[in-house]
Amino acid sequence: MIINRRALIAVLALATACPLASTARADDVTLNLWSLDKDIQPAPNLVKQFNALNNGIKIEYRLLQFDDVVTEAMRAYSTGQAPDIIAVDNPEHALFASRGAFLDLTDMIAKSDVIKPANYFPGPLASVTWKDRYFGVPKATNTIALYYNRDMFKAKGLDPLKPPQTWDELLAAARKLNDPAKNVYGLAFSAKASEEGTFQFLPWAQMGGGGYDHINAPGAVKALETWKTIMTEKLASPDTLTRGQWDSTGTFNSGNAAMAISGPWELDRMLKEAKFDWGVALLPVPSPGAERSSGMGDFNWAIFSSTKHPAEAFKALEFFASQDKDMFKNFGQLPARSDIAIPPSGSPLKDAALQVFLEQMKYAKPRGPHPAWPKISKAIQDAIQAALTGQMTPKDALDQAQKKIKAALG
Secondary structure, three states, X not given: OOOOOOOOOOEOOOXXXXXXXXXXXXXXXXXXXXXXXXXXXXHHHHHXXXXXXXXXXXXXXXXXXXXXXXXXXXXXXXXXXXXXXEEEEHHHHHHHHXXXXXXXXXXXXXXXXXXXXXXXXXXXXHHOEEOOEEOOEEOOEEOOEEEEEHHHHHHOOOOOOOOOOEHHHHHXXXXXXXXXXXXXXXXXXXXXXXXXXXXXXXXXXXXXXXXXXXXXXXXXXXXXXXXXXXXXXXXXXXXXXXXXXXXXXXXXXXXXXXXXXXXXXXXXXXXXXOOOOEEEEOOOEOOOOOOOOEEOEOEEEEEEOOOOOHHHHHHHXXXXXXXXXXXXXXXXXXXXXXXXXXXXXXXXXXXXXXXXXXXXXXXXXXXXXXXXXXXXXXXXXXXXXXXXXXOOOXXXXXXXXXXXXXXXXX
């Protein structure tokens, strides 16, 4: 899940005290790996599996908080305290790569029998690429699509097998499904002043012919105008401006929203919480036949350029990539690769939804990549808030954002 930027690094425990750190032999090469994955997530479990190989390389794992990743990780690099390997949020990758903090893996990847660029979805691969060189390996990925309540569709006379395909159809369906008397909104999404808001809006701008470097394109303005219409007509909850994707989806799961824009990280939770028939559709486009896009989230593996053991660190990344086939089964996360067939889960709802998300992944685009991404994202967030709160028109808000972004781009 995108899950937010507000990033990475208050260390909870010293690596030497971490229960996942194996006792190394005197002749072992010891690597340090930083990640915010907890015990039910990939990184610590992959470390356990790798250490069990007893191949002369041991990894000590350090659990990090999702806070201040850029400042803390860069400080560690500049003071010579950086780990060998880190898992970094994909929109932050270019910042590190552009400053020489990450090791250029292009030549290693070219010789690898495990890591093949052609096997990765274009979006995740682009997020580890800087100036046509590879500075990392995608760890996992996710995207967003449209969840919808089939039971509500039926009750309101809408075809439950024909979810909205365009922005106009989305508005029309939300208006018909909106039911204030029953505390039901037509749509739930996140317009929060954080990376989550950017993550949800940027695909709309891209489908409208814009992008992070052309955020005020006419189609992007139309996208924000559509969001403004949704909020003005109260087709979505007022707290759309302040809540994240997790809470937005919770509104859908509880039956208080007929549709929701969210990601595959919600599938298992939805199976437990949603007591109705639901489905997933590709994100609606501006008009029939328009270019598709979608947000792209999750993290990448990278090796710091200061490592004393580049070959051993890359060997660890190869092992991690070799386990991508079990990423969804073991951790509920999508592998960043198009060559992996995910076996059926046994749940028809989940399996059907997964196929939609895999299709949506074909159109997912990274945020950036650009070293100035935090400033770019902040400009977009400010524009969303200004437009949806009525401080500025959507066009004026995005024009202002474009000026800020142009300055950030240099």
